[in-house]
Amino acid sequence: MESKHITLLAVESSCDETAASVVRDGREVLSNVIASQIDLHTIYGGVVPEIASRKHIENVIPVIEQALAEAGMTIKDMDGICVTYGPGLVGALLVGVGAAKAISYAAGKPLIGVHHIEGHISANYICHKELEPPFLCLVASGGHSHLVMVNDYGEYDIIGRTRDDAAGEAFDKVARSIGLGYPGGPKIDAVSRQGNKNAIPFPRASVEGAPYDFSFSGVKSAVLNYINGCRMKGESYSQADIAASFQEAVVDVLVSHTMLAAENFGVKEVAMAGGVACNSALRAKMQEACDSRKYRLYYPEPVFCTDNAAMIGAAGYYEFIKGRQDGWDLNAVPGLKLANNVKLANSANSANCKKVVDKEA
Secondary structure, eight states, X not given: OOXXXXXXXXXXXSSXXXXXXXXXXXXEEEEEEEEEOHHHHHTTXXXXXXXXXXXXXXXXXXXXXXXXXXXXXXXXXXSEEEEEEESSOHHHHHHHHHHHHHHHHHHTOOEEXXXXXXXXXXXXXXXXXXXXXXXXXXXXXXXXXXXXXXXXXXXXXXXXXXXXXXXXXXXXHHHXXXXXOSSXXXXXXXXXTTSOTTSSOOOEEEETTBTTOBXXXXXHHHHHHHXXXXXXXXXXXXXXXXXXXXXXXXXHHHHHHHHHHXXXXXXXXXXXXXXXXXXXXXXXXXXXXXXXXXXXXXXXXXXXXXXXXXXXXXXXHHHHTTTOOBOTTOOOOTTOOSOTTOOOSSTTOSTTOOOEEEXXX
């Protein structure tokens, strides 16, 4: 007898994309609809939470209806409803959670709350159906920079995290400072191709006693100081060289920390996730580093790196088959941690390890 497929409707609204997707068995995407607000927020130089929330209210039901229509299915065909409930912007999260709870209640379908970072990690299952835990995953986005050991589906150890700015946040701030505007990541990636990545020796930061942790506030400040220094001296500077040199500094840190963790934890499979995983320099340098060590590298297609609901459906599937579901008291949790009992793999990752050491390139 043929086994029954599990089909889930997923909703994502943690920041400025309203998204819905129909996902089968955690790895097959039947539809993936994303209503982006980038044009709306560009004039402000970044996401305005109140505007994002209001736009989610306008978009959430039409996006869900479109996702179901593109999959050729109805709510009755769904086995459950998945939704991002954190972390993210609280107002934005509440829109998605509220819509998912209403649909779940009205249709009598199980409700599954999904962690946003777990969704990013699970995007790799969509694009690499052969991938199974355990593996090491670098999660790099506008709000997060984590190194995560994926021990099993839904079971994680965070072994490294940012102490200040996330990588994507640093990209956005540097892009704004050199006149590229928002969103910074893709614009710096594009401009860097015309620049010299070795032109300016921006610092590569490490956190003393915590070798897998990240810090990007120093390199961001170094860019601002370089620009201000040039202006004070009446010297011109190259936008492309600054972008390329900054990008190289960030990529160096992301790759070196990931490789160190993979070596120390004896991992042969490495994955990347999050919006920064779209960066062409990061993909190339991480691939080169993995090839030289005979590691296998995985990363999603660009559409599944940025915020989307398909990744939420992929993560939600593994919660669903474990029999976990949420009640009507599910709420948005903007500061949600990846796991309730997160283990810091290197004991030095404690609250008293705050000293950041900048090393010149």
